Amino acid sequence: MDSSDIVVQLRAVQDLFIRRWGEMGQTWGINRTMAEIHALLYIAVEPCCTDDVMERLNISRGNTSMNLRALCDWGLIRRIHKRGERREFFESLSDVWEMFSIIAAERKRREMDPVLETIKQCQLMLNESSLGKAARQSAVQMTRQRLAGMEEFMAVTNKIFQQFIGNARGGLTRVVKVLLKAF
């Protein structure tokens, strides 16, 4: 196989990876294009500029710009300045564990914490000092039980996320090591 074949084959691999990653992102509530850009920057050998991304994924300049900015805001990619180049380049973090840690932290904060807070508020609305003796009614008791079940789940999940966060630099986290050892 000669050098240009290699280029073709590398592109084919990258395209496969990018497409699949985009599909997966979608079902996890991430916009497909953003996931694809991220996949491209992760799998690309060199940092890419805006035009690279546009051409590779067939999307407009505006779309590219907005999604690159969003990925920077998340902290999943970085701007790179090359000397003698006026335009900007972008590269992805290369440590998947670190990426996961960043995402976990943000989603915990944005989505799980509010749910826990709501559950606590609900529990407050159903305790004896709010309802008096009526709090002993079975309907109230049952609701309290459901809320408690959900609270336990969210609290434990939160704790696990917490273990990932800030511990991920340089590969497997402590949580994962514990798990792999245990099973």
Added chain:
Amino acid sequence: MDSSDIVVQLRAVQDLFIRRWGEMGQTWGINRTMAEIHALLYIAVEPCCTDDVMERLNISRGNTSMNLRALCDWGLIRRIHKRGERREFFESLSDVWEMFSIIAAERKRREMDPVLETIKQCQLMLNESSLGKAARQSAVQMTRQRLAGMEEFMAVTNKIFQQFIGNARGGLTRVVKVLLKAF
């Protein structure tokens, strides 16, 4: 507080919970209405019929029917037949760990397994028997490294999910117990 106040307060609590759960579902790639129906059935004291759901969430019969069916397909809710009643009722699983286990199993199968498979396919396309000596080029090597990093992550995540699956009946899973013990 008298009995009708209790009803009002319970409804208020349920509404709070339902709204928050719906919002959270959305950001995890689950349609808001489906998440709300599920929340309603989880927090409701009695099983609900189609009209209960329609009235409570202000949605059409068609929408209700389709989402109830989808939740049944997932296995997160069950149909209930009451004697002497012609219409059907629905209730949610009450064990949050079991619900999570079901969701984890399905998402692993639908989303993570395909990514792992794609990565393996990519690796195959870049090994020496496909590329010959050219496989030693640094661009190829770097791509292989990235694929390996992602593969390790997905494999470990898959393994963790696997531990949740089928172990959840009756509360905390083995994974969680290990984790809580360790930290």
Added chain:
DNA sequence: TCATTCTTTCAGTATTTTCTGAAAGGATAT
């Protein structure tokens, strides 16, 4: 059988999300 009651389906509509392209905004070099 036919009436009644409830459920499902799905074509069309509405809503939300995403994307485009052109204009405005910056930075650097001449």
Added chain:
DNA sequence: ATATCCTTTCAGAAAATACTGAAAGAATGA
């Protein structure tokens, strides 16, 4: 200054998703 090159913004267009309501389908019972 002004030309060049690149980035950002955002109003409007396009696409994807979710929802409605009415008609058809099923089950039950008289």
